[in-house]
Amino acid sequence: MAIRGTARQRLAETAAEEIYRHGVTASGVDTIAARAGVSKPTLYAHFRSKTELVTAALEHQHAVRRAQVEAYLATVRERDARDRLLGLFDHLADTQTAGGLRGCAFIDAAAELTGDADDAPRAVARDHKHWWRGLLTDLAREAGADDPGALGEELLILIDGALSRVLVERDTTPLTRARHLAGLLIAARTEGRA
DSSP: OOOOSOHHHHHHHHHHHHHHHHOTTTOOHHHHHHHHTOOHHHHHHHOSSHHHHHHHHHHHHHHHHHHHHHHHHHHTTTSOHHHHHHHHHHHHHHHHHHHTSOOOHHHHHHHHOOSGGGHHHHHHHHHHHHHHHHHHHHHHHHTTOSSHHHHHHHHHHHHHHHHHHHHHHTSSHHHHHHHHHHHHHHHHHHTTOO
16 A cells, blocks of 8 residues: 555555455554554544544545446446446446455445444445435436336345345356346336336
8 A cells, every 4th residue: 555645544544445355343453553654643643443443444435436436437428327327237346356356345344333332434334325325316317217216226235235245255246147137127117218
């Protein structure tokens, strides 16, 4: 990892990488501080607790994932909305292959964030999923879906399920299968429209 930005930015970026690779519990603050090139007291000067650090890490992860998806959609903006919706499954398969087949960082983290003190990082995971649902709903609306909100939610369920299976199976085949199911859902909800 290149050392750049402020110590806070480096810590959030490093924590995001460590948490995605090893999980929340297994990612110790000592390792994160060392990889970010700062001392443990510096880490605690920026983040009062590991929970605050995990929250910042997930916020960083959201910004990265959102930028990746938006960059992908910018490259396919000339395609119709149905193709862009299906193309998201291909994009996710590509990013999973490049990222080590780790599934969804937010589902992975949320599975470990079960305590009362974990409300803030869980809220970031929830907000990330709300962003996805909004994006999918907007594309469903463009595609002429009879109920864009329902289609957006259904597609997100497919994406989340497929990404969970990617983590378990260590293979992108579930995203390929989910893409096929998405095509059926999109066809059923846009039949005779747009």
